[in-house]
Amino acid sequence: MLDIASELRAWCVAPREFALATVVAVSGSAPRGPGASLAVDDRGTALGSVSGGCVESAVHELCLEAIASGRPGVHRFGYSDDDAFAIGLTCGGVLDVLVTPVRRTDPVRPVLGAVLDTALRGGRAALARVVTGPPGQLGRALAVRPDGTYEGCLGGGPVLDRAAAGRAHALLLAGRTGTAELGTAGGLCGEPLTLLVESAAEPARLLVFGAIDFAAALARAGAFLGYRVTVCDARPVFATPERFPDAHEVVVDWPHRYLAAEAAAGRLDTRTALCVLTHDAKFDLPLLELALRLPVGYVGAMGSRRTHAQRLDRLRAAGLPREALxxxxxxxxLDLGATTAEETALSIASEIVAVRHGAAGGPLTGARGPLHRRPALLGVASGTKVP
Incomplete structure (x- = not known):
C-alpha cells in the first residue's frame, strides 16, 4: 500500500470509493512481496500492482466485486500446471491477496488515511490489518504510532486491539513489513488471527566513514538503493559536499563521536549499515569498538587481511566478545574481482543487500530454492507468534 501512498491518499480525500488489494503472503518465486498493492476505484481506474502483470486483471475484477458487495476476502493465486496462461503465476509462485473495500462509511477508511498522511509527511506509522481470523474481522485495521498509541479497532475488543498494536509496534520500530499472529489464549479472540503489518518509516541509513574516492562511489550506490547516506570524516579538507554530491549529508567530526551522538539520539536501528573506509587505526578502532556494540544491521571495514587480523587483536584487547567480533x-x-571505485562500491552494496536478506551472495545459476526470499504462506509467515 505504501508504494502508492500519494495517489491513494488523494482517493481517500476525494472521497472516492475504491477497493485495496494487498499481497499478504507469498510462496516460491513471486515477483512482489507482502505489502505490494493494487487499488481500483468504482470507475475501474487502477493504481499500483500486486504481481507485475501476472494476475492483475483477475484482481481488478475482485476489487470491483468488493466495492459492490462491501465484503473483504483473501484470494490465492498460483501456477497452473495445465495451462500456464490461465489465471496464475507463470513464475511458479503463490500469492495470497487481501481485497478490502474502502467505501465512504467503511471503518477502515480513516485508519488508512491516518497512516497515509503520516507516511507522506515522512513520519513513522504502521497499518495492521486482519488477514486471517473471524469473518467479521477480516480487513479491519489499526493505525499504530511510534509511541505505541493507536486508532481504529479490530472488532474483537480492547484487549485484542492492545495486543495487536503491540505486535505492530515491534515491527514498526524495526522498520519492517511482515505478519504477526495472535492466538486464542488470554481471551484475545475466538480463533487464531493473523495481521499484516505495513511499516511506514524513514529510509534505512548508510553511514560511510572516510571521505575517500571509494566513499563517493559507495554514496552513489547507497542512494540508488534507497538509503539515506551520510559521509563522515574528521578532516574538513576532504569532507565537503562538493566531493560527495550523492550523499544526503556530509559531516565533519571524529567518526566515533558522531556515531555515539547518533546512537544516543535513537537515530540508528537494525536496518542501519556502517562502512569504515579510512584505513587509519586512530579513526577505525574507536569507531569499530562502538559500532560492534550497537544493534545495527551491518558493520564492514575496508583493509587487507593482515589489517583485519591486527584490528581483531586490538578489539579483543579492548574487551569486545567473540560474538561482537x-x-x-x-x-x-563480495568477491566480484572489483578494481575501480565503482566496482568496489558495487561489491560492498551487494554484500549489504545479501546480509539484509540473509543470502549467501553466490550466483543464482546452479543454486536451488526460491529466487525470492519472502515470508511463507499465511499461518507460516515469519513474524511474532504469541500463544
Missing part, C-alpha cells in the same frame, strides 16, 4: 565484515564486500 564475528559481526565485523572485513575485508568488506
Amino acid at each position: 564475528a559481526r565485523l565484515r572485513s575485508p568488506l564486500g
